[in-house]
Amino acid sequence: VQLSGGGGGAAAAGQPGNDGSAGGNGKAYTIADGTTPVFYAGGGAGSRGNPIPTWQPASGGQGGGGNNGAPSGAQAGQANKGGGSAALKDLCLMDEITEAVVEAVPNTPVTVKMRVGWDNNSIIIPKAGERLQNLGVKAITLHPRTTKQKYTGYAEWSYIKELKEACSIPIIGNGDVRTADDMMKMFDETGCDAVMVGRAAIGNPWFFNQVKYFIKNNSHIKPPTIYERIIMAERHLKMAIDWKGEKLGVLVTRRHYSNYFKNIPNFKEHRMRMVTSDYSSDLYKLISSSSIG
Numbered sequence: 001v002q003l004s005g006g007g008g009g010a011a012a013a014g015q016p017g018n019d020g021s022a023g024g025n026g027k028a029y030t031i032a033d034g035t036t037p038v039f040y041a042g043g044g045a046g047s048r049g050n051p052i053p054t055w056q057p058a059s060g061g062q063g064g065g066g067n068n069g070a071p072s073g074a075q076a077g078q079a080n081k082g083g084g085s086a087a088l089k090d091l092c093l094m095d096e097i098t099e100a101v102v103e104a105v106p107n108t109p110v111t112v113k114m115r116v117g118w119d120n121n122s123i124i125i126p127k128a129g130e131r132l133q134n135l136g137v138k139a140i141t142l143h144p145r146t147t148k149q150k151y152t153g154y155a156e157w158s159y160i161k162e163l164k165e166a167c168s169i170p171i172i173g174n175g176d177v178r179t180a181d182d183m184m185k186m187f188d189e190t191g192c193d194a195v196m197v198g199r200a201a202i203g204n205p206w207f208f209n210q211v212k213y214f215i216k217n218n219s220h221i222k223p224p225t226i227y228e229r230i231i232m233a234e235r236h237l238k239m240a241i242d243w244k245g246e247k248l249g250v251l252v253t254r255r256h257y258s259n260y261f262k263n264i265p266n267f268k269e270h271r272m273r274m275v276t277s278d279y280s281s282d283l284y285k286l287i288s289s290s291s292i293g
Helices: 073-080 084-089 091-104 127-134 158-166 180-190 207-217 226-244 246-254 268-276 280-288
Strands: 037-040 063-068 110-115 139-143 171-174 194-196
Touching (some): 127 158, 139 158, 158 171, 180 207
């Protein structure tokens, strides 16, 4: 999911809860091209006694996303309950969930984001990809770590290549793409159809413009100026408060400021005040005065 402010093509999308609710504050989030994604994170199929939760925005969804790849954080509970990447431990369950979702939304393309397996002793790529393709999944995003790895070690891109060679549907690579050079390297090494970027864009929403510039000009664009960082940080804070309210809006954005104002000389003390502030009024003052540190 890309941030629109940095030149990317999409706005932030919400991830629903495991019960099929819209997560967060229940809002639907729409991609900049007008489509509305529908997410499903697993957790049991109807044939095993559990209803398939559905999350359908009132405006109607134009794309579905099954999550078999979330190992930690907000979705750690899903993995423990059989949702998220825990479905990788039981391919029959994965099949049931996928088939049920595909059948439930016959006019909506369903895609899956997944990892290579639960642990190093249960690698399921590429066979899981072939099974998903045969069930009607239209594209697969692969993060080539195991669930147990979380974000330790490194992403083994060779699994993306294996999956691409085994499937005819689009394969989207993900993992350890931190720069425009990394993105081009993933394309070259794996043959994937697209690259999904996650952590590289945290505190760096300019990443997508940087990539587009590199592809077009085969050179790197200049990094954002301090004034561009200030404008973006202020906008981010305002959007977060509008979305989540004062308290949560401040909490979810302040952790990004270490990256927003990274590699600025003599800035550590000022940055520490920013990431520990509890009030938006204080944050706005700190952000706006960042040019003088």
